Amino acid sequence: MITINDIAKQAGVSRTTVSRVINNTGYVSEKARKRVMDVIGETGYVPSQHAKSLRTKKTKIIGVILPKISTDTSSRTVNGMTEVFEAVGYQILLTSTNLDKQKEIEHLKLLQNRQVDGIILIATNTSQELLDEIKVSKVPVVVIGQEMADVPSVIFDDYAAARQMTQLMIKKGHRRIGYIGVDEEDRSVGMLRKQGYVDVMAEHGLHMEDAWMQNGDFSIDSGYEAMKRMMLASSGDLDGVFAATDRMALGAWKYIKGQGLVIPDDIAVAGIGSSETSRFIEPALTTIEYEHAQAGVESARIMLQVLQGEKEISDKKVLDFNLVERDSI
Amino acid sequence: MITINDIAKQAGVSRTTVSRVINNTGYVSEKARKRVMDVIGETGYVPSQHAKSLRTKKTKIIGVILPKISTDTSSRTVNGMTEVFEAVGYQILLTSTNLDKQKEIEHLKLLQNRQVDGIILIATNTSQELLDEIKVSKVPVVVIGQEMADVPSVIFDDYAAARQMTQLMIKKGHRRIGYIGVDEEDRSVGMLRKQGYVDVMAEHGLHMEDAWMQNGDFSIDSGYEAMKRMMLASSGDLDGVFAATDRMALGAWKYIKGQGLVIPDDIAVAGIGSSETSRFIEPALTTIEYEHAQAGVESARIMLQVLQGEKEISDKKVLDFNLVERDSI
DNA sequence: CTGAATAAGGGAATCGATTCCACATTTGTG
DNA sequence: CACAAATGTGGAATCGATTCCCTTATTCAG
Numbered sequence: 001m002i003t004i005n006d007i008a009k010q011a012g013v014s015r016t017t018v019s020r021v022i023n024n025t026g027y028v029s030e031k032a033r034k035r036v037m038d039v040i041g042e043t044g045y046v047p048s049q050h051a052k053s054l055r056t057k058k059t060k061i062i063g064v065i066l067p068k069i070s071t072d073t074s075s076r077t078v079n080g081m082t083e084v085f086e087a088v089g090y091q092i093l094l095t096s097t098n099l100d101k102q103k104e105i106e107h108l109k110l111l112q113n114r115q116v117d118g119i120i121l122i123a124t125n126t127s128q129e130l131l132d133e134i135k136v137s138k139v140p141v142v143v144i145g146q147e148m149a150d151v152p153s154v155i156f157d158d159y160a161a162a163r164q165m166t167q168l169m170i171k172k173g174h175r176r177i178g179y180i181g182v183d184e185e186d187r188s189v190g191m192l193r194k195q196g197y198v199d200v201m202a203e204h205g206l207h208m209e210d211a212w213m214q215n216g217d218f219s220i221d222s223g224y225e226a227m228k229r230m231m232l233a234s235s236g237d238l239d240g241v242f243a244a245t246d247r248m249a250l251g252a253w254k255y256i257k258g259q260g261l262v263i264p265d266d267i268a269v270a271g272i273g274s275s276e277t278s279r280f281i282e283p284a285l286t287t288i289e290y291e292h293a294q295a296g297v298e299s300a301r302i303m304l305q306v307l308q309g310e311k312e313i314s315d316k317k318v319l320d321f322n323l324v325e326r327d328s329i
Numbered sequence: 330m331i332t333i334n335d336i337a338k339q340a341g342v343s344r345t346t347v348s349r350v351i352n353n354t355g356y357v358s359e360k361a362r363k364r365v366m367d368v369i370g371e372t373g374y375v376p377s378q379h380a381k382s383l384r385t386k387k388t389k390i391i392g393v394i395l396p397k398i399s400t401d402t403s404s405r406t407v408n409g410m411t412e413v414f415e416a417v418g419y420q421i422l423l424t425s426t427n428l429d430k431q432k433e434i435e436h437l438k439l440l441q442n443r444q445v446d447g448i449i450l451i452a453t454n455t456s457q458e459l460l461d462e463i464k465v466s467k468v469p470v471v472v473i474g475q476e477m478a479d480v481p482s483v484i485f486d487d488y489a490a491a492r493q494m495t496q497l498m499i500k501k502g503h504r505r506i507g508y509i510g511v512d513e514e515d516r517s518v519g520m521l522r523k524q525g526y527v528d529v530m531a532e533h534g535l536h537m538e539d540a541w542m543q544n545g546d547f548s549i550d551s552g553y554e555a556m557k558r559m560m561l562a563s564s565g566d567l568d569g570v571f572a573a574t575d576r577m578a579l580g581a582w583k584y585i586k587g588q589g590l591v592i593p594d595d596i597a598v599a600g601i602g603s604s605e606t607s608r609f610i611e612p613a614l615t616t617i618e619y620e621h622a623q624a625g626v627e628s629a630r631i632m633l634q635v636l637q638g639e640k641e642i643s644d645k646k647v648l649d650f651n652l653v654e655r656d657s658i
Numbered sequence: 659c660t661g662a663a664t665a666a667g668g669g670a671a672t673c674g675a676t677t678c679c680a681c682a683t684t685t686g687t688g
Numbered sequence: 689c690a691c692a693a694a695t696g697t698g699g700a701a702t703c704g705a706t707t708c709c710c711t712t713a714t715t716c717a718g
Contacts, residue, residue: 001467003674014698019676026677027696046442050388051674054379054703061443069407069423075399082425091443094398094423096411113375114390114420220605250609276549277606280579332704343668348706355707356666380704383673 002045011039022047053115061091062303063111063119065104068218069096071247072275073292077122077144080296088304090117099218101125101185105133112138118303120144125185140306142299146188152306152315154298158188161288161321162196165242165270168286170204172329174240174268177201178212180226180252181244193244193272209235216248223251231259238267240329246273246287253281253328268329283327291319331374340368351376382444390420391632392440392448394433397547398425400576401604402621406451406473409625417633419446428547430454430514434462441467447632449473454514469635471628475517481635481644483628487517490617490650491525494571494599497615499533501658503569503597506530507541509555509581510573522573522601538564545577552580560588567596569658575602575616582610582657597658612656620648 008015013032020026021036028036039045053059062085066074078094085092093116097103101124108130111119118139123130123146134141134151143153169177179197184190194213201208211233216222223243231238241256243249249271256267263269263283271278274289298317337344342361349355350365357365368374382388391414395403407423414421422445426432430453437459440448447468452459452475463470463480472482498506508526513519523542530537540562545551552572560567570585572578578600585596592598592612600607603618627646 001674004676005674015675016677016698017696020697023676027694029696032696048383048674049443050379050383051703052676054377054383054674054705055676057703059379069398069404071404072399075397078398078425079427091422091424091439093420095420096407098408110420113378115378254609277609280583280606280610282611330704333706334704344705345668345707346666349667352706356664358666361667377704380673381706383675383704384706386673 001048002043004045004047007036007039007043007045010043011035057115059115059117060089061093061114061116062300063093063095063107063114063116065107065111065119065121066094066096067099067122067124069094073273073290074122076292077296077299080293080298081120081300082296084297084300084304097124099124101127101130105130108133108137108141115139118142118307120299120303123148124189126187127185140303142303142306144295144299146186147316152302154295154302154317154319155188156290156295156319156321158192159196161272161290161323162193162242162244163200164196164323165272165286165288166197166200168323168325169240169242169268169270169329170200170206172264172268174329175206176212176236176238177206177240177242177268178214178227178230178234178238179242179244180214180216180223180230180248182215182218182248189244197242211235212238216243216251218245218247220247220251220254223248223253224255225251227252227255231255240264240268240270242270244272246271246275246278246285249285249287250275250277250281253285264327264329270329274324278326286326286329287324288321289324290321294319330377331372333374333376336365336368336372336374339372340364386444388444388446389418390422390443390445391629392422392424392436392443392445394436394440394448394450395423395425396428396451396453398423402602402619403451405621406625406628409622409627410449410629411625413626413629413633426453428453430456430459434459437462437466437470444468447471447636449628449632452477453518455516456514469632471632471635473624473628475515476645481631483624483631483646483648484517485619485624485648485650487521488525490601490619490652491522491571491573492529493525493652494601494615494617495526495529497652497654498569498571498597498599498658499529499535501593501597503658504535505541505565505567506535506569506571506597507543507556507559507563507567508571508573509543509545509552509559509577511544511547511577518573526571540564541567545572545580547574547576549576549580549583552577553584554580556581556584560584569593569597569599571599573601575600575604575607575614578614578616579604579606579610582614593656593658599658603653607655615655615658616653617650618653619650623648 004015004018008018018036020028021033095107119141122144126146143151147155181194182190214226214230216226241252243252249269253269261267271285271287274287278285278287333344333347336347347365349357350362424436448470451473455475472480476484510523511519543555543559545555570581578598582598590596599615601617603616607614607616
């Protein structure tokens with residue numbers, strides 16, 4: 001391997017000078033600069049990142065913890081971040097927890113050992129253990145998707161989104177509306193969205209049954225099963241169902257169709273997420289589109305600011321959403 | 330930051346001994362080991378990866394270059410790799426080229442500078458420039474998806490897959506079958522799949538028109554546009570279309586429906602990829618399922634073998650596929 | 659009981675950069 | 689023209705580990 005010493009020798013200067021040329025610091029004469037550049041060009045020398053990091057304590061790598069690679073949500077978010085980071089020479093180290101809560105903490109530790117400069121966590125829960133780990137983190141952490149005290153975060157207004165969707169369903173004449181959610185440990189997706197649904201239903205004085213609130217685990221199949229349980233346990237016919245995620249809505253949609261029912265005439269279906277599939281099914285799914293790419297961009301910007309020491313204080317950024325009205329309601 | 334020296338001092342031994350304890354090498358008495366372990370436990374000391382890498386030239390990170398994060402294909406592949414690498418303490422550094430050919434080469438260089446131990450490239454072309462870059466790579470490269478001379482690779486039998494699908498369409502009574510492909514620089518997806526289609530059509534003595542072969546760029550929209558061009562330019566009615574990817578098939582499917590035609594009675598539609606959406610549209614898309622997770626597993630295994638110096642020679646692994654017959658043909 | 663083998667542990671070089679400090683040379687100003 | 693400031697360059701310490709080599713203590717076979 002070719003090192004800075006080789007370059008220095010070949011160019012007839014000290015390695016100090018070579019370092020100056022590479023990093024554009026200090027005083028270097030044009031003559032010396034040119035000679036060094038030439039040698040670097042000829043040899044194809046590339047500085048060792050490890051040696052560099054060992055001295056500077058910087059890696060220019062941001063670790064990103066995803067709940068699941070390959071969901072529409074993840075990819076949009078990552079694309080947004082990439083845009084910002086690439087422009088300033090940062091790279092992204094992606095890891096996926098596959099929705100395993102414990103792995104969220106594990107990966108947080110692992111990434112710190114890899115000495116990334118910062119970590120962006122797309123969080124699925126707000127457990128104390130997780131919060132503690134973030135607090136003791138040696139590198140700055142930015143969270144997407146959950147509101148956490150004293151941690152800079154980018155969030156969506158899940159409560160408002162769920163409210164708006166529920167209102168639309170009611171406006172369209174649906175009254176007996178069920179809900180498919182997820183575990184409430186996931187504050188944003190599990191609790192806030194459900195609360196939005198419950199509150200609006202109550203405000204309209206609409207009847208609700210325990211059986212109408214089922215939980216899934218984000219998967220399509222779990223949506224299918226939840227819908228099945230709901231219909232079986234309900235005291236009468238439902239005329240609508242609102243799922244906390246598009247994938248679960250898809251499962252419900254599948255079950256309803258399998259029962260020979262017509263969407264939306266017999267039962268309306270709505271989701272959140274604006275997944276790609278949601279456009280193509282028939283009737284197309286009414287859903288809510290979050291600005292995931294924007295969340296990626298914002299989180300990256302916040303990270304960069306924190307890295308430059310601009311903000312010590314926690315910062316919240318709430319992003320917009322918009323309701324995509326299609327044919328399933 | 331707490332270093333090996335601090336541990337040595339606190340435990341009353343030399344840093345040589347601390348290193349031995351950490352790495353389980355050389356002779357260390359039980360007494361010394363315990364003392365060191367205790368101090369490490371108390372302090373929460375974690376060795377610096379940079380210092381380590383600087384000496385050992387190993388990082389235990391594998392770089393993975395994806396054409397696109399967040400396609401079903403990518404995620405399945407990565408999941409397969411993760412399974413293997415996690416078990417042996419390797420981490421994965423994901424990067425995405427967003428289908429930009431030039432970035433494939435850029436990222437190849439970038440990852441080498443990051444001194445990853447190896448690179449797995451999910452390739453979309455076989456250009457000489459790319460091949461050259463692989464040849465001069467300082468770290469081993471394993472390729473998925475394209476056959477390359479002298480490079481260990483995991484590939485699918487694209488030709489056979491396309492043949493089988495075309496045969497099925499013909500068997501089902503379709504005769505005037507169009508094809509939506511991609512640029513032939515992508516040897517596997519662009520050339521081989523198309524060749525499979527062309528050969529089978531020819532073997533059956535079926536008529537083909539230039540207008541029946543359109544290209545897209547992997548996107549849904551491009552499939553839509555390709556289908557539109559095809560129908561407009563065709564000398565007579567088509568009764569089938571075979572797209573090289575599910576996403577493009579989806580676009581075609583959308584256009585066909587928009588024209589008020591019935592699938593498969595008026596026109597049959599087939600794709601390759603077994604995307605999630607393909608299950609949910611109506612009629613459900615007949616497609617081919619590749620063993621992407623397996624590709625991830627195999628590529629990871631090959632990488633591990635190469636890293637252990639087991640194989641210097643290139644190695645090809647061809648994976649299976651199976652045709653998922655649904656309602657669109 | 660002696661000499662070799664084994665066990666235990668430390669000193670110091672090394673990996674490839676960055677950076678502080680000291681020194682030399684050139685330039686500028688009154 | 690003298691002296692301060694600006695410019696240019698190198699020596700050497702440093703970052704935090706690993707590892708080669710050497711010394712010392714212990715064990716054991718003959």
